[in-house]
Amino acid sequence: xxxxxxxxxxxxxxxxxxxxxxxxxxxxxxxxxxxxxxxxxxxxxxxxxxxxxxxxxxxxxxxxxxxxxxxxxxxxxxxxxxxxxxxxxxxxxxxxxxxxxxxxxxxxxxxxxxxxxxxxxxxxxxxxxxxxxxxxxxxxxxxxxxxxxxxxxxxxxxxxxxxxxxxxxxxxxxxxxxxxxxxxxxxxxxxxxxxxxxxxxxxxxxxxxxxxxxxxxxxxxxxxxxxxxxxxxxxxxxxxxxxxxxxxxxxxxxxxxxxxxxxxxxxxxxxxxxxxxxxxxxxxxxxxxxxxxxxxxxxxxxxxxxxxxxxxxxxxxxxxxxxxxxxxxxxxxxxxxxxxxxxxxxxxxxxxxxxxxxxxxxxxxxxxxxxxxxxxxxxxxxxxxxxxxxxxxxxxxxxxxxxxxxxxxxxxxxxxxxxxxxx
Numbered sequence: 001x002x003x004x005x006x007x008x009x010x011x012x013x014x015x016x017x018x019x020x021x022x023x024x025x026x027x028x029x030x031x032x033x034x035x036x037x038x039x040x041x042x043x044x045x046x047x048x049x050x051x052x053x054x055x056x057x058x059x060x061x062x063x064x065x066x067x068x069x070x071x072x073x074x075x076x077x078x079x080x081x082x083x084x085x086x087x088x089x090x091x092x093x094x095x096x097x098x099x100x101x102x103x104x105x106x107x108x109x110x111x112x113x114x115x116x117x118x119x120x121x122x123x124x125x126x127x128x129x130x131x132x133x134x135x136x137x138x139x140x141x142x143x144x145x146x147x148x149x150x151x152x153x154x155x156x157x158x159x160x161x162x163x164x165x166x167x168x169x170x171x172x173x174x175x176x177x178x179x180x181x182x183x184x185x186x187x188x189x190x191x192x193x194x195x196x197x198x199x200x201x202x203x204x205x206x207x208x209x210x211x212x213x214x215x216x217x218x219x220x221x222x223x224x225x226x227x228x229x230x231x232x233x234x235x236x237x238x239x240x241x242x243x244x245x246x247x248x249x250x251x252x253x254x255x256x257x258x259x260x261x262x263x264x265x266x267x268x269x270x271x272x273x274x275x276x277x278x279x280x281x282x283x284x285x286x287x288x289x290x291x292x293x294x295x296x297x298x299x300x301x302x303x304x305x306x307x308x309x310x311x312x313x314x315x316x317x318x319x320x321x322x323x324x325x326x327x328x329x330x331x332x333x334x335x336x337x338x339x340x341x342x343x344x345x346x347x348x349x350x351x352x353x354x355x356x357x358x359x360x361x362x363x364x365x366x367x368x369x370x371x372x373x374x375x376x377x378x379x380x381x382x383x384x385x386x387x388x389x390x391x392x393x394x395x396x397x398x399x400x401x402x403x404x405x406x407x408x409x410x411x412x413x414x415x416x417x418x419x420x421x422x423x
Contacts, residue, residue, distance in 0.1 A: 010423050011073070015064075015082035016414035017157050018232055019043065019052075019104065022060045025414035026073050032415060034071055038063040048108035048130075051101040054090060054156065061160055065218045074219045080161055080210065081227040083235035083417040084154035087133045087175045091140050091148035091195075096159045099148055103136045110135035113142075120188045124267035126274045127177035127189070134177045134193060141194045150176070150195055154229055162208040162226035168198040169205075169228040171276045180277045181265055203230040203278070204420035227421055232413050233257065234276055234283060236384060239416025240408035245281065246379030248403070250363055252387025255291035258366045260284050266374050272330045273373065284375050286331040288362050292387045294323040295355055303348070304390070310349045313396040317350065319343040321358035332362065332369035353392070360396045367402055378403035384411045 009028060016023040023037040040060045043052045068074050090102040103109075107130075114130040116138070121127055127134040137150055149165055152172045158164055170180055177189035178200055185197050201207070205228045214220040229235070237249045237259050248260040265275035265282045275282040295304060322329075324340035341358075345351040367378050381403045387393050388411075398405055410416065 009076070009078070011076045011078050012418040012421055013068075013077045013080045014235075014414040014416070014418035015080065015157065016232060016235060016412070016417065017057075017082060017084035017153055018413075019085055019088075022057075022064050023412065023414045024064055024068060025412055025418065026068075026071075026077065027415060027418045030419070032410070034073060035412065035414070036064055036067045036071070038067070043104045048111075050104040050107040052088075052104060053101055054098040057102070057153075057156065058160075061157070065214075069218045075221060077220060077224055079225050079227060079421050079423065081204070081417050081420055082154055082157050082161070082229040083232050083413055084152065084157055084172070084229070086152075086172055086231040086233070087131060087136070088153040089133050089136050089140075090151050090156065091137070091144055092151050092156075092159075092165075094147070094149060094165075096149070096151075096163075096165050098151070098156070099144055099146070100140050102153065102156075103140065106131055107136060110139035113138040117192060120192055121177065122188075124269050125177055125179075126174045128269060132177075133175040134189065137176065137193060137195065148195060150198055152176075155198070158207060158226065158229070161210060161214065163211050164207045164226075166196065166198050167207065167228075168200060169203045169230055170200050171203055171230045171234055173198065173200045174274065174276060180275070201228045203228055203234075204422065229417055230420060231276070233259070233285065234278065235413035235417040236411070237283060237416065238419045239410040239412055240382035240384060241406075241410075242380070242382055244379070246376045246403075247382070248367065248378040248380065249382045249384060249408075251385045252383055252393070253291055253385040254293040255287055255289060256359065256363055256366070256387075257285065257287035258363065258370065260367070260370055260375050260378055262375050264374060266370070268373050270334045271332070271369065271373075272334075273370070284370060286366060286370060288331050288366060289325075289329050290323050290359060290362055292385070294325055294359070295352070297325050298355065299348070299352060304352065307349045307352050308390065308392045311353050311356075311392045313353070313356070313392050314399065317354050317357060319345070319354045319357070321354045322362070323355045323358040332365040356390070356393050356396055359387075359393065360400050363397070364401055380404055380406040382406050382408045384408055
């Protein structure tokens with residue numbers, strides 16, 4: 001019997017299943033004990049098609065759990081929760097054995113199915129478009145022509161962890177057509193989807209105990225609990241420490257993605273803006289096509305680091321710049337034909353400064369657009385991603401963004417997803 005003054009330790013395992021690898025964070029009282037990662041072969045891509053073999057997933061899973069066992073931590077872990085790439089999906093048989101490859105988040109082959117969705121679905125659903133989970137499931141079903149179970153990437157992972165089938169979390173369900181406002185599958189989804197739709201649970205909810213395989217092969221405690229997880233982008237938001245209305249996170253990667261915590265949902269599909277349920281609140285997100293990829297289109301990292309010391313970001317260059325690598329923007333301007341505006345400058349240093357000014361202006365405009373659409377004004381802005389290491393970019397953000405900047409607790413989604421478990 002446990003001493004009430006000395007309750008058993010809660011040690012959480014967070015798993016982040018991305019496109020390029022599987023990562024783990026072992027956390028005790030929000031303190032990171034250890035991290036592990038294994039690489040994953042990149043998806044095969046050609047002509048709007050993008051897929052991964054689930055055998056590669058299984059090999060990465062086993063490699064990662066071997067590392068966990070070697071660390072001696074598996075016996076101490078009491079709770080497991082995972083995040084994964086949204087809209088990456090496959091079909092399995094009733095025993096959970098994959099029947100198809102996994103179609104990745106950016107697969108665009110389901111054009112015919114996307115057209116059918118557009119004829120039946122409301123415009124504000126995240127299931128619109130050929131890359132949606134629903135479009136992919138419809139395509140896979142027509143190709144397979146046999147009974148099957150829908151498995152998002154995270155559902156496949158949870159099956160390995162606790163053997164559960166036919167269940168998913170409401171964040172990953174969004175691109176399958178789930179109505180997060182009414183907490184139900186709409187009739188139009190039931191009409192379009194030929195397969196049984198998964199039961200939907202709240203992120204963080206208990207799914208079950210670990211499988212006998214995890215206990216026997218890797219030494220997990222048989223009482224270790226597996227929880228429903230979320231998407232990779234939401235896990236990254238949680239990792240920052242953002243937790244109150246108006247907290248925002250800017251992901252400064254190849255593109256700029258913004259998320260802000262709100263007490264109301266906003267759906268503006270013309271801008272690619274959707275809302276995920278997160279506890280009693282909503283996480284509203286939008287993403288620009290611009291970002292760090294534009295800088296790398298003109299400079300290499302060594303040149304950027306050398307030129308940064310020459311830049312004075314306190315004085316405006318006076319140039320108008322909308323830095324895109326190719327025509328087309330979704331947010332904060334919705335224009336598939338928007339042309340890049342890259343002014344001609346006298347020096348390379350001036351060009352770098354102008355591009356950074358453009359990036360910061362787009363981020364600022366993005367938060368203003370979210371507010372115009374009904375989101376709260378940002379109160380704190382956290383930044384994650386490689387762009388956060390660019391001193392000139394960070395300096396100008398301090399000067400120009402509409403809220404104070406805050407330092408993230410972590411940038412690791414594997415750490416962030418553990419914050420779903422409220423124990």
